[in-house]
Amino acid sequence: MDASQLADLSRVLYFPTTVMLYLASAFTYLYALTTTVGRRDEQRRGHRARLIGGALAITGIGTHVAHEIVRGLAQNRLPLGNMFEVTSLMALVGVVVGLVYLQFIRKQPELHGFVMLGGSLVLGMAMLVYADPGPLMPILDTWWRTFHVSLLVGAMGIFTAAFIFMGLYLLRDTAELAVADARVRPGGGSTVGAAHVGDLEVDGATTPGSADGDDELERAQAAEYRAALRAGVPTVKLAVWTFVVTGSVSWVWWFADGWGTAGLGRFLTVNLTMVAAALLARWFVPYLPSTATLDGLAHRTVAFGFVMWTVGTIAGAMWAEVSWGRFWGWDPKETGAFLTWIAYAGYLHARATRGVQGRKAAWIGIGAFVVLMATYLIANYVIVGLHSYAEL
Amino acid sequence: MSVTTDSAPPPVQNPRARRPTRRAPGPLGFIWSSTVMAWRWITRMRTALYLLGIIALQTALATAIPQEPNVPTTVAAWRAGEEGPGVIASQVIDAIGGFDVYGSAAFLALLLLLYLSLTACMVPRVRAWIRLVRHSQPPLVRHLTGQPEQAHLVTDRQPAQVHAQAQQLLQGRRWRLRPHEPDDAATHPVADGGLATRPTPAQVAAEKGLWSREGGSLLFHLSFYVLLIAIVLGQLLTFEGQRGVIEGEPGFHDTAISYWSYNPGRWFSEDDHHGWRLDLDAFEVDWVRDPLAPGAGQPTVFRSEVTVTPRDGEPEAAVIDSNRPLMIDGRRVTQLDWGYAPRVVVEVDGQVVHDGFIQAVVNQRGGFFESAVKSPAADPDIGHRAWFYPFAPPDEDGNPIPTGAPWDDAPLLVLEQWRGDLQLGASQQTVNQLDTEGMESEGPLALRVGQTVEHEGVTVSFPEVRRWVGFQVASRPQLNWLVFGAGLLVAGLIPALYAYRRRLWVVASHDHATGRTLVTVAGRAFQRPEAFEEELRDIAEELADATGGELLPADGIPTTDDPASDDAPRPTPDGDDATTDRRDPDDDDDDLVISDRRSDVLPTPVRSGSSPTR
Numbered sequence A: 001m002d003a004s005q006l007a008d009l010s011r012v013l014y015f016p017t018t019v020m021l022y023l024a025s026a027f028t029y030l031y032a033l034t035t036t037v038g039r040r041d042e043q044r045r046g047h048r049a050r051l052i053g054g055a056l057a058i059t060g061i062g063t064h065v066a067h068e069i070v071r072g073l074a075q076n077r078l079p080l081g082n083m084f085e086v087t088s089l090m091a092l093v094g095v096v097v098g099l100v101y102l103q104f105i106r107k108q109p110e111l112h113g114f115v116m117l118g119g120s121l122v123l124g125m126a127m128l129v130y131a132d133p134g135p136l137m138p139i140l141d142t143w144w145r146t147f148h149v150s151l152l153v154g155a156m157g158i159f160t161a162a163f164i165f166m167g168l169y170l171l172r173d174t175a176e177l178a179v180a181d182a183r184v185r186p187g188g189g190s191t192v193g194a195a196h197v198g199d200l201e202v203d204g205a206t207t208p209g210s211a212d213g214d215d216e217l218e219r220a221q222a223a224e225y226r227a228a229l230r231a232g233v234p235t236v237k238l239a240v241w242t243f244v245v246t247g248s249v250s251w252v253w254w255f256a257d258g259w260g261t262a263g264l265g266r267f268l269t270v271n272l273t274m275v276a277a278a279l280l281a282r283w284f285v286p287y288l289p290s291t292a293t294l295d296g297l298a299h300r301t302v303a304f305g306f307v308m309w310t311v312g313t314i315a316g317a318m319w320a321e322v323s324w325g326r327f328w329g330w331d332p333k334e335t336g337a338f339l340t341w342i343a344y345a346g347y348l349h350a351r352a353t354r355g356v357q358g359r360k361a362a363w364i365g366i367g368a369f370v371v372l373m374a375t376y377l378i379a380n381y382v383i384v385g386l387h388s389y390a391e392l
Numbered sequence B: 001m002s003v004t005t006d007s008a009p010p011p012v013q014n015p016r017a018r019r020p021t022r023r024a025p026g027p028l029g030f031i032w033s034s035t036v037m038a039w040r041w042i043t044r045m046r047t048a049l050y051l052l053g054i055i056a057l058q059t060a061l062a063t064a065i066p067q068e069p070n071v072p073t074t075v076a077a078w079r080a081g082e083e084g085p086g087v088i089a090s091q092v093i094d095a096i097g098g099f100d101v102y103g104s105a106a107f108l109a110l111l112l113l114l115y116l117s118l119t120a121c122m123v124p125r126v127r128a129w130i131r132l133v134r135h136s137q138p139p140l141v142r143h144l145t146g147q148p149e150q151a152h153l154v155t156d157r158q159p160a161q162v163h164a165q166a167q168q169l170l171q172g173r174r175w176r177l178r179p180h181e182p183d184d185a186a187t188h189p190v191a192d193g194g195l196a197t198r199p200t201p202a203q204v205a206a207e208k209g210l211w212s213r214e215g216g217s218l219l220f221h222l223s224f225y226v227l228l229i230a231i232v233l234g235q236l237l238t239f240e241g242q243r244g245v246i247e248g249e250p251g252f253h254d255t256a257i258s259y260w261s262y263n264p265g266r267w268f269s270e271d272d273h274h275g276w277r278l279d280l281d282a283f284e285v286d287w288v289r290d291p292l293a294p295g296a297g298q299p300t301v302f303r304s305e306v307t308v309t310p311r312d313g314e315p316e317a318a319v320i321d322s323n324r325p326l327m328i329d330g331r332r333v334t335q336l337d338w339g340y341a342p343r344v345v346v347e348v349d350g351q352v353v354h355d356g357f358i359q360a361v362v363n364q365r366g367g368f369f370e371s372a373v374k375s376p377a378a379d380p381d382i383g384h385r386a387w388f389y390p391f392a393p394p395d396e397d398g399n400p401i402p403t404g405a406p407w408d409d410a411p412l413l414v415l416e417q418w419r420g421d422l423q424l425g426a427s428q429q430t431v432n433q434l435d436t437e438g439m440e441s442e443g444p445l446a447l448r449v450g451q452t453v454e455h456e457g458v459t460v461s462f463p464e465v466r467r468w469v470g471f472q473v474a475s476r477p478q479l480n481w482l483v484f485g486a487g488l489l490v491a492g493l494i495p496a497l498y499a500y501r502r503r504l505w506v507v508a509s510h511d512h513a514t515g516r517t518l519v520t521v522a523g524r525a526f527q528r529p530e531a532f533e534e535e536l537r538d539i540a541e542e543l544a545d546a547t548g549g550e551l552l553p554a555d556g557i558p559t560t561d562d563p564a565s566d567d568a569p570r571p572t573p574d575g576d577d578a579t580t581d582r583r584d585p586d587d588d589d590d591d592l593v594i595s596d597r598r599s600d601v602l603p604t605p606v607r608s609g610s611s612p613t614r
């Protein structure tokens, strides 16, 4: 096969193959999530769905890895050279780490649906910056670069997974607070919620519907509680907030196009996709595990990503010393890496400080992800620094 | 009695913050109390969080606004209003130091505050940690039922044998054990809430991660000092010089005067130069030339072949590649930039007024190289603005078509001739700029390699073109220290995040009803309780294997303990990390544990080893 055939193959492996497999896996997993509170036969179906979701995810990861290998062969270098490749690999790392962590360590595979969904979205965004396979500037092609970039890209993938957990945590927390509020308010809301918080925890030991016949009533109440939880997250507010938070990053595409219509198209596509994803997540709020679990997931992932980011940034400084003769020059990308590091350190501190835990910490974490994405896009699109190699 | 009892008040979270300020009257008193308040403010971790937030904001500013040390020309354009948000906005940015954020007073002040806050936080933490390492030991437990994780087994071995087995097992798993005490010694009566006297059961007490987690965090934070010192000393000791060299032309010596741009640190003296000499023999550069190939136009090689001559030694050939700098006597030589160097000969009235290479630099937008030819030997002065197009092949009519490609397969030199006063030494100008203030243009001329053109009484020839490379020579003695600091940072970060603090007890007691030995393995995880659950079960299973006993199912546990302790405070189930501001590792302990806790943190005169529990 010659290079162009390989290039075609790698493209097909990426889209539609991997993207579709990821999406299918995401939705299968999410279906499995909804069955955790169902009747026994539903739970059985859920179990099957979990297996199918896992199979789809592994197949998707397989085609994704195949895409990376074929692309690497087509251009005879590691696929870590431009924004498309970096974004795609970031999704791959996030999905693999999510799978290993949730399936084998946490043993809550349903939750992986959200990670797969996030992975699909990141893959979709990578398609906005698709580039055909090509050689890398020789000055970039070093062991240093591979080490530095793969660590940072891996950390970005992990931070993406953490962002998803924080978002879900905030959704679930908002819903629970709303339900609790309704119970406290005199005459407001129903009282069914209180008894059922435990039932709905995926990781709880409770298995509602254990005796199919006699607890129709209980299940009706559980359904009511689920509806109350969902209603606890205001749709419009969620949509607006998602739009605002996404917009705080995606304006870069619009700006890079000189505020043109193509840029506006990208801006709106990305924002509305994220709004749709948020609304979808809202629908799944009743099936989410407890806030403590989600918060813990977010914290563990951030901690892992933070270590990788730290080592990756240090490696970058070492490479800069070798390649450019200075280890740190406050180049926009270096500044961005530092800023991201500070932001996530802020999150870890917030988690460690009593009184800033929970929602506040999650918001700091979301802010850190916004910083990560914004500096990544800005440094690539807006500012031409050393890292963009406009000249030697 | 050095043991803490249930009735003792819980440890004060942050005694310093609650102590009222004693305020002396008068202005001194005011200064004193403000100082105390400021100190309290700076020692709060939340303050550090705010400071980090402000540094983040400043850094964001530095990402959005061009920084003078990086891109001085862009900053100049912003100030002149040619680019960016306009002159007035630029003045505002200047006023807040926005063009040089990392050199601004605000940034330095903030850094100082951050280090002050860091120091204020570190001093008590380091002291507490040292005390922890030197004096603390795993505490004894009285009420096992109060512990969140438990497993039970029965065996026919004697309790003392089980304890010995458990100690061996835990040691193998790298737990830190409370020094062994004979079983009978541990059954001393202890005051229970001041109401009753109950024995502490004989037990094995162990813990894990208490030193390493906090120690890692301390190492991580302390590495900032190493980094800071390395950076500050680096500023003083470093040296950085730049110099352009043309292929085949004489190079330069490592002496202060031969660098074009010279930035020594304050403590770097001119005597510290080594005096070696560097010449550029050839510079190789190439690109992906096929416009249809992937990555078209991208460079593929940047390589300088050089000759280095030590002050008193033989010349030696060496190569400097884009990712492989050359080390000469501890100085690192890197290629910074490159360009074409056309040789231009200018003659007036048969007199050569200029013969030399000009170092043309690439235009910001790419595609061509710019420079200037200055001939002050002519009278009046003659100057040429020069544009070098490396690849300008002729069309059918022989007219050159500049393509913007950087390879010099069809070089074309375009000159614009000026006559008048070059104002050398009278005005600010670089070698590549012509100050045309006092000159008049005499129109353009174009030359191919080897051509000579007569223009307005001036003969200009372009015999050859070479390349030049801008080298940077740097001495950075701080690098090793920076690497060391970074190593400490990572070495501290990993245990700070991944060492989990756990406590574990094994209590074996004779069960009179069955005549067997009942063993309880109980524990508590301060982080990641769900992972600990498994670990504890593993340990219990292993212990059961080792003692020929069997594990009891999780429910149906015989409770031999005080049932009242069941409503003891449990650790917060939420979150992996229930840690506190003050990092007293024992703060989260419920008071069911008989511990040396107070003495861990606040040594009391009694804790001289006279504890009856030892």
Ligand code: HEM
Binding pocket: A341, A342, A345, A348, A349, A352, A353, B044, B045, B048, B052, B114, B115, B117, B118, B119, B121, B122, B217, B221, B496, B497, B579, B580, B581, B583
């Ligand atoms: C400047 C003043 C600083 C102070 C006073 C400070 C204080 C602290 C304290 C008290 C903790 C322990 C929290 C706990 O687990 O209980 C901590 C943890 C941590 N700090 Fe800092 N810190 C400072 C600066 C920084 C900076 C600049 C960074 C990195 C950008 C950083 C990164 C971290 C990280 C990653 C942890 C988490 C370790 C863990 O979870 O145990 N700190 N810091």
